[in-house]
Amino acid sequence: MDASIATLQSAFRQGAPEAVLILTAFVVFLGGAFRPGKLVWGFVCLLGFVGALLVVLWHPFDLSKCVPTVSVLWTDPLCHYTRIVAIVGGVVLLLASWDELPHTQAADYFACLLILTAGVGLVGAANELVTMFLALELISIPTYVMLYLPRTGRPAQEAAVKYFLLSIFSSALLLFGFSYLYGVTGTTNIAAIHEAFARREVTMLPGLVMAGSLFVVAGLGFRITAVPFHFYAPDVYQGTGNGPAALLAFIPKVAGFVAFIRLLGFTGPGPVLSAIEVGVEMPLLLWILAAITMTIGNVLAVWQDDVKRMLAYSGVAHSGYMLLGLAVNPYLADKANGGVPAILFYLIAYGAMTVGAFAVLQALSTDNRAVSRNDDLAGLAETHPGLAMALALFLFSMIGLPLTAGFAGKFQLFVGVLSTTAPAESQMFRWLALIAAVNAAIGAFYYLRLIGIMYLRTAIRPLPGRAGLTGVLALAACVGFTVWLGVYPAAVVKFTRNAGQAAYPVHHLAGRP
Amino acid sequence: MSLPEPIITPAGLEAPFDLSTYYPILIYSVIVIGFSVVTLFGSWLISPGKRTAVKMMPYESGMDPIGDARQRFDVKFYLIAILFLVFDVELLFLYPWAVVAYREGADALWKAEFGRLVFCEILVFFASLAVAYVYAWRKGVFAWR
Numbered sequence: 001m002d003a004s005i006a007t008l009q010s011a012f013r014q015g016a017p018e019a020v021l022i023l024t025a026f027v028v029f030l031g032g033a034f035r036p037g038k039l040v041w042g043f044v045c046l047l048g049f050v051g052a053l054l055v056v057l058w059h060p061f062d063l064s065k066c067v068p069t070v071s072v073l074w075t076d077p078l079c080h081y082t083r084i085v086a087i088v089g090g091v092v093l094l095l096a097s098w099d100e101l102p103h104t105q106a107a108d109y110f111a112c113l114l115i116l117t118a119g120v121g122l123v124g125a126a127n128e129l130v131t132m133f134l135a136l137e138l139i140s141i142p143t144y145v146m147l148y149l150p151r152t153g154r155p156a157q158e159a160a161v162k163y164f165l166l167s168i169f170s171s172a173l174l175l176f177g178f179s180y181l182y183g184v185t186g187t188t189n190i191a192a193i194h195e196a197f198a199r200r201e202v203t204m205l206p207g208l209v210m211a212g213s214l215f216v217v218a219g220l221g222f223r224i225t226a227v228p229f230h231f232y233a234p235d236v237y238q239g240t241g242n243g244p245a246a247l248l249a250f251i252p253k254v255a256g257f258v259a260f261i262r263l264l265g266f267t268g269p270g271p272v273l274s275a276i277e278v279g280v281e282m283p284l285l286l287w288i289l290a291a292i293t294m295t296i297g298n299v300l301a302v303w304q305d306d307v308k309r310m311l312a313y314s315g316v317a318h319s320g321y322m323l324l325g326l327a328v329n330p331y332l333a334d335k336a337n338g339g340v341p342a343i344l345f346y347l348i349a350y351g352a353m354t355v356g357a358f359a360v361l362q363a364l365s366t367d368n369r370a371v372s373r374n375d376d377l378a379g380l381a382e383t384h385p386g387l388a389m390a391l392a393l394f395l396f397s398m399i400g401l402p403l404t405a406g407f408a409g410k411f412q413l414f415v416g417v418l419s420t421t422a423p424a425e426s427q428m429f430r431w432l433a434l435i436a437a438v439n440a441a442i443g444a445f446y447y448l449r450l451i452g453i454m455y456l457r458t459a460i461r462p463l464p465g466r467a468g469l470t471g472v473l474a475l476a477a478c479v480g481f482t483v484w485l486g487v488y489p490a491a492v493v494k495f496t497r498n499a500g501q502a503a504y505p506v507h508h509l510a511g512r513p
Numbered sequence: 514m515s516l517p518e519p520i521i522t523p524a525g526l527e528a529p530f531d532l533s534t535y536y537p538i539l540i541y542s543v544i545v546i547g548f549s550v551v552t553l554f555g556s557w558l559i560s561p562g563k564r565t566a567v568k569m570m571p572y573e574s575g576m577d578p579i580g581d582a583r584q585r586f587d588v589k590f591y592l593i594a595i596l597f598l599v600f601d602v603e604l605l606f607l608y609p610w611a612v613v614a615y616r617e618g619a620d621a622l623w624k625a626e627f628g629r630l631v632f633c634e635i636l637v638f639f640a641s642l643a644v645a646y647v648y649a650w651r652k653g654v655f656a657w658r
Binding site: 005008009012026029030033034183184185186 | 529530535622626627630641644647648651652
């Protein structure tokens with residue numbers, strides 16, 4: 001009883017980094033309403049990020065006295081990972097969208113960015129369905145505002161409305177799925193739900209469990225742009241500015257995959273479920289989702305003549321690669337290779353290369369001319385050799401060439417898919433690896449085509465470009481991460497392995513056969 | 514059929530899942546369906562039934578349902594509606610707190626351990642709404658133009 005009380009009372013201390021972020025957001029919202037300004041509020045926003053990062057790094061919370069089935073938040077290594085990725089990502093996104101923001105709207109944009117980062121951190125920490133849902137909404141709602149803020153043209157309005165409607169639709173699906181899980185297990189605590197699954201109490205109602213899981217997968221599938229839910233991505237990325245597009249390509253995917261890992265019980269305070277306890281349907285569903293998402297994303301990306309649409313479909317394909325890790329995780333004997341750690345690594349790699357690619361577009365665009373068509377980039381190697389080289393690096397990384405982040409990430413995911421031990425499943429996953437390899441080849445085609453356009457053609461209409469200091473800094477950070485993760489991935493691999501490890505052995509429950 | 518055993522979790526005893534305890538939902542849905550069927554059938558049965566052109570039009574909140582969907586509204590209606598919602602939800606949230614948390618027979622242990630914490634939480638909630646209120650005021654939402 002005392003342990004439960006102490007656990008509940010610790011919720012505020014566990015959420016300290018998010019409290020710092022949200023307090024800073026309040027200051028920026030209020031201050032910006034009294035005195036608009038980009039420089040001062042951007043600086044305050046950066047201070048908030050740094051403060052939250054310091055709290056994350058130097059104030060680790062001791063979980064040993066907490067009761068998992070009572071705790072609302074669970075600040076384990078996975079949460080630590082999510083917070084660091086969110087805050088570093090937030091800083092890079094802040095710098096990347098700096099030049100695009102009008103003076104009067106900058107404060108609102110920055111405050112929304114702070115709240116959204118707090119939301120991602122809370123998704124990593126959530127150990128309760130209600131907290132998880134609120135954290136995901138804390139990401140979605142500022143995104144609507146950010147999509148609408150920068151521009152007021154017709155395409156931007158279409159993008160904002162499309163994203164808004166589909167996002168609330170997906171939230172409804174997720175909530176519906178949560179209500180089934182609650183109805184079946186009688187609790188909203190994620191660790192307790194997994195215990196109920198591990199005890200096989202819920203097998204008497206397999207239909208309800210399956211329906212609930214299906215709705216949850218659909219709701220989260222929207223956030224990671226898995227295939228039946230990917231339709232909004234190209235239109236929204238194309239219609240909005242480069243900063244919000246980079247944000248949409250990165251942040252919801254981090255949150256979506258971390259939420260998947262938590263809800264499927266791959267890493268967390270509850271028991272880690274084996275393939276039989278999850279039910280064979282779930283890995284099979286993820287298998288199908290991975291195969292379709294990769295294939296449709298890559299095939300549709302081939303037909304795009306707009307870089308932002310191409311990046312959207314390529315993001316869909318990369319989500320498919322990451323779904324490989326989710327599908328195979330229950331069947332892995334050694335969960336340190338492939339599976340969850342590989343997804344966590346790939347998320348960082350994907351973020352660096354995708355945000356970097358949008359940062360290049362941002363550096364080339366001006367207020368009067370938005371660069372997004374393939375032809376706009378013709379002859380970029382002559383007019384802007386530095387930017388062309390950076391974009392080529394990101395595209396090579398998306399192909400997965402060695403010495404780039406994309407290679408290290410794909411390598412880990414593929415190793416995971418090929419190292420299943422059960423005979424029947426390993427056959428199934430070899431097929432999946434084959435599909436992924438074919439997809440990587442299709443992907444190489446359209447990425448190389450863009451590199452060809454940049455290096456082999458001459459410029460039709462030279463681009464002015466407006467790369468300011470902040471844009472160059474964001475670009476440098478993305479280049480740095482892409483090269484670092486490719487050349488020397490060991491440090492990050494260790495970090496993601498630590499984050500993705502299961503806290504509890506598979507069958508830790510007492511009194512089980 | 515015998516009832517399944519209660520489940521022991523680290524949080525304590527929990528009732529097992531039992532579908533039959535959900536019978537109020539069944540009663541509710543029967544009432545809902547019954548009400549709509551009875552209303553529709555009843556009005557068809559007892560209405561005089563004089564058909565005019567206006568009466569045959571689908572009813573859409575008093576607006577003409579045929580025409581351009583892009584009608585313009587003044588945005589101030591939306592702003593007021595949203596602000597109303599903010600305070601409405603605030604009240605909705607405060608009411609159960611005020612009634613349940615500090616009532617006479619409240620659990621002594623709960624009061625000792627969480628009484629202050631929950632009070633501080635409510636203050637944080639107030640503060641965040643105050644921030645939203647000041648923000649709206651500075652952005653000129655309250656000026657009825």
